[in-house]
Amino acid sequence: MTSIYDLRLVALSIFIAVFSSYTALDLAARVTAAKASAKVAWLIGGAMVMGIGIWSMHFVAMLAFNMAIPIAYDMLIVLVSMLPAVIASGGALFLVSRPVLSIWQLLVGGTLMGIGIASMHYIGMLAMRMQATATYNPVLFLLSIAIAIGASILALNIAFHLRTPTSTTDWLAKIGSAIVMGGAIAGMHYTGMAAVKFIPTNPAAISGLAKTNDSLTLLGISIATATFVILGFTLLTSFIDRRLSDQTKLLAQQEAQAKLSQLFTEITLKIRRxxxxxxxxxxxxxxxxxxxxxxxxxxxxxxxxxxxxxxxxxxxxxxxxxxxxxxxxxxxxxxxxxxxxxxxxxxxxxxxxxxxxxxxxxxxxxxxxxxxxxxxxxxxxxxxxxxxxxxxxxxxxxxxxxxxxxxxxxxxxxxxxxxxxxxxxEHTQKVLRLRDRAIASASNAIFITDPRQPTNPIIFCNAALEKITGYSSDELLGCNYKFLQGYDTDLDTITELDEAMETSGECQVVLKNYRKNGSYFWCELTVSPVLDVFGQTINFVCVLVEITSRKETEEELKRSQEILQKQLLEIIADINEVLQGDLTVRSQVTTGEAGILANGINTIIYTLWEIVTQVQQIAYQINVGVGENSALVQQVGDETLKQIEQVNYTLQELNNLNLWIQKVTDSAEQLQKIAVTTTNTAETAKTTMDLTAESMWNLQQANSQIGNKVNSLGDYPHKIYRVASTIRQIATQTNLLASDASIEATWMGDRGRSFAKVAEQIAQLAVQSSQATQEIEGVLSNVEMETSALVQAIESETNKIGEKANIVQNTKLSLEDILEVSQQINHLVQSIFTATTSQTETSQAMASDIEHITQTLKYTADSSSTVSNSLQQTTEVAKQLQVYVSGFKTGE
CATH class of the missing domain: 3.30.450.40 (GAF domain)
Known part of the structure; x- marks a missing residue:
């Protein structure tokens, strides 16, 4: 059956889808931004508005569909189809308003939303009333559901990311997203419509070609207009609410900023406090x-x-x-x-x-x-x-x-x-307080002046300045430091001080000042300038140290030095007279350090006088003594020469004795070596004899054992004789038995032939055994004879070994006697060698001593000659000394 679409309503449905998508995006933002109860109100209201918008798009699109048979709608089912759209819209708004939308939440939410939209579509189609049955293309049916789910996931993702405005151009992004979402929703609807095929159940109801129905078109336009009004009112409400929210938020932010500014001020004050x-x-x-x-x-x-x-x-x-x-x-x-x-x-x-x-x-x-x-x-x-x-x-x-x-x-x-x-x-103030206490308690006087004032007055002083000058601080403050100076203060020092202050330099001077009571005092004044940040002098810090005691000490020391210098000149004059030879001079200075020096010089002069006097006396005595002893010294020298000749002869004889003793020592040493060799040889021979005796004794014991074994061996032939005799008897009996067996075999005839052969072999074996026995007896006879001879030889050899062992034992005893004698000889030779060695050392020591005596006598003779010459020289020197000391004036 043919069908057509009213393109006006198709376009209107698509526009509704786009407008609804835009409204949904805006509502997502409002639900997200809303708080508490307002959030719930916006969520419910938004779900209803979005559901109405989606349902309106769907219903208007269905009204655009026309066929050749009349179509009517069950309004109850139409209204029921709106419910899945509202529920799906509510779920979508809830998901996009959450803080986080995970990928699983997006997929599950989009799937449920898509199923809801698809449910709305197909429930709406169930509301169609016509004389035809509907069949669905499974591929397009599933494709429409897939488009619904995909569109829902896309819509959720877009709505979630555009829910929070980030810039002023967000509306452009929302429009673009709304177009995409609207196109997806419309695509899902028209794909679902393409999946259905209507088959007429009453051909008479077909009116011809399909054509648009103006009344349905008008109804679609009316529904679209109502939808636009609702969506527009919703957008207007959202806009007004957004503006009010923005204003409220702005006011809240301004109030919060004002509070924060006030809080900032309060916190700042607390921090600064x-x-x-x-x-x-x-x-x-x-x-x-x-x-x-x-x-x-x-x-x-x-x-x-x-x-x-x-x-x-x-x-x-x-x-x-x-x-x-x-x-x-x-x-x-x-x-x-x-x-x-x-x-x-x-x-x-x-x-x-x-x-x-x-x-x-x-x-x-x-x-x-x-x-x-x-x-x-x-x-x-x-x-x-x-x-x-x-x-x-x-x-x-x-x-x-x-x-x-x-x-x-x-x-x-x-x-x-x-x-x-x-x-x-606080640290600086603490340092300043510490400095003030230090200045106030300082023993040196400190005062500060102000050069910016005309008279450079004192503006600060410590207690030490009051104590030194006798003026109070009230009297000192405001005065120039020069008022402490007197008529006799050094002018050059005052000029140096003035120049330092004019040039803002440092200086240190010593000057004489006067106290309040008129007494003077010496002081050491140090002046240092204090500069400001511009390098200008704003103060002078003056430190005054009283040095009166030191100054008086220096003057007293100066006077003492002048007196000492005068006394030293007097002492030098006295020393010059002593240098001229006058030992009777004495210094008259008796006070101070010069007096101590004078006493020392007087002591030296007196000592020198005593020495000169003694030298004069000794020189005289030397001249007399040398003249008397020169002949005696010469005689001592001659006697010494004679003793040297006698000692040389004795030394020669002693050297000969040393040579003879050395020969005896060499012989004793050789004899000692021979004795040691002999002793070692005797000990070696003794050891060898001990080993030989032991070996012979062992050999004797071995021969005895061999003899006993050979005797034991002689018993075995007798035993073998008995065994051989037994074997011979067995062979004889065997031979007899074999003969009997042969005879019995002969009687038996042919049956006994094999037995006769066995008997014959046994007889032969008996004969062989008898012959072997005879041979064994012959061998045993020879063994017995040789064993007897061997036993006799072993006994003879054992006796000889015993005799030789006795000889070796005697030789061992003789070697022991020889060893004992050799050891005695060795001890005697050692004693002789030790004695000759000691005698040699004693002779050498005597020779050395005599040689030393000879050298001593020679030295004595030479010394006597030298002493004689020295006495003559001494006589001459004593005469010269007597002449020299006669030039000193000693008062005698």
Whole structure:
């Protein structure tokens, strides 16, 4: 049966499909953005609107279908067909409004939605009433369901990704997606219509060619118009609600930003109110956690190697505490430059941020699911990080939260700098107080002047200056330091001091000043300028050290040096007189160091006088003594020469004796060697004889054993004789038995021939046994004779060995006597050798002593000659000495 479509309604149905798809995308966004009860209302309303839109497209498309027979519709079934579309739309909106749409959720949801749409289509076709039956093409039927499912999956995926607006051009993407989705829905419907074939049941009902029905067309247009109104009203409502939501959200953001700004101000004031570092960091983490309503806030301080330690923490009770932990993040170098540039790093979800597995494990160790990190800059250096941790779930950080966090991190840096400045100020004040106490308690006088004032007055002084000058601080302040000077203060020193102050230079001078009571004092004044940042002199710091005692000591020392110099000149004059030979001079200085020197010189002069006097006396005595003893010294020399000749003769005889003793010693040494050799030979012979005696005794014992064995061997022939006799008797009896057997065999005739042969062989064997026995007896007779001869020979040899053993024993005893005598001779020769050796050494020692005596006598003779010559020279020297010392004046 032929059928046609009203193209106007076809186009209208496709437009409805596209418009419904666009509305569905918009509703997906609204359901996603809605909160609580509004979300449910939008979900129900959206499901109904989307279901009506899809059903309307389907019904209008069915109204566009016309055949040659009339078609009517069961309105109840038509309305029921709307229910699967509404349910499928509700399921779709629910899925796309979820935070996460997994691939399995997408596939299952799209399949169910496609089945719902296909159910709507085919339930709607069941509402058709006509005089025809419908049959379906299975391929196109399944294809239509597949298109419905594919279109639903595509629609869900598109709706999920376009549910949240990201730019002002999102409406273009929605229109394009709506066209795709609408085309897919229309394609599914018309594929399903192509799968059905109508067969008339009443040919009379066929009116001819198929044609359009204007009433159905009008109904389709009416339904489409109502659908457009509903969809348009829905879009308008969505638009108005979106605008209201945007305005509400904007107002909420503005209110939140205002609150955050106020909160930022309050937190900043609280941070700035804390002047200590610990108070600053602890206040910061607490207030920031309360402001952001997050699970944990920490301050992380960097070490020199960019590792770090958590120095402050505010954390909820459910979460791990990290205060004091050292964190060594191997990925910190990737973000150091970013932090140095003041940038904030916001991570909404650590699992979607592209972190490596190792980095995620570090974050998971602190239970972190999202975080916000801002740098803390102090003195243009990155010193730490302000970190907010979201541990319960992921979090989308808003821009105003990130800006607030960044500003708070900046304020923390400023607060840290302020705390550092306060700490430095306190340290400086402490140093200044310590300096003031040190200056006040210093023993040296210190005062400060102001050169910017006309008179360069004193503007500060310590107690030591008051004590030294006798003026009070009120009297000193405002006065020029020159008022302490007097009429006799050195003008050059004053000029040097003035020039140093005019040129802002340092100087150190010694000058004489006067106290309040008029007494003078000497001081050492050191002046140092104090410059400002522009190099201008703003003060002079003067240190005054009283040196009156030192100055008086120096003057007293100067006077003492002048007196000492005068006394030394007097002593030098006295020494010059002594050098002229006058030993009667004595220095008259008696006081001070010069007096001590004078006493020493007087002692030396007196000692020299005594020496000269003694020399004069000794020189006289030498002249007299030398003259008397010169002849005696000559006589001693002559006697010494004679003793030298006698000693030389004795020495020669002693040398001859030494030669003879040496020969005796050599002979004794040779005799000792011979005795040792003899003793060794005797000992060797004794050892050999012992071995020989032992061997002969062993041989004698062996011969005895052999003789006994040979005698035992002589018994065996007798036993063999008995055995041979027995064998001979057996052979005789065997021979007799063989003869008897032969006779019996002869009687038996032919039967006994074989037995006769056996008997004959036995007889022959008996004969052979008898002959063998005779041979054995002959051999045994010879063995017996030879054994007897051997026994006699062994006994004879044993007797001879015994005699030789006795001879060897006697020889051994003789060798032992020889060995004993050799040892005695060896001892005697050793004694002779020892005695001759000792005698040789004694003779050599005597020869050496006599030779030494000879040398001594020669030296004595030479010394006597030398002494004689020296006495003559001494006489001459003594005369010269007597002449020399006579030049000294000794007062005698």
């Amino acid at each position: 804390s002047l200590k570092l610990d108070d600053v960091v602890n206040t910061t983490v607490y207030e920031v956690r309360q402001a952001l309503k997050t699970d944990r806030v920490i301050i992380y301080r960097f070490n020199a190697d960019w590792s770090g330690i958590i120095i402050a923490e505010s954390v909820g009770q459910r979460w791990t505490k990290t205060l004091g932990k050292t964190v060594n993040d191997p990925f910190r170098e990737d973000y150091i430059e970013m932090y140095k540039n003041g940038r904030v790093r916001a991570t909404n979800d650590i699992y979607a941020a592209g972190f490596t597995e190792c980095h995620r494990e570090i974050l998971e160790g602190f239970q972190i699911k999202a975080n916000l990190i801002a740098p803390i800059i102090h003195n243009n250096q990155l010193v730490g990080l302000l970190c907010a941790h979201e541990c319960s779930t992921t979090r989308d950080w808003h821009k105003y939260e990130i800006n607030l966090f960044k500003q708070l991190a900046i304020q923390v840096g400023i607060a840290l700098e302020q705390a550092s400045l306060v700490a430095e100020l």
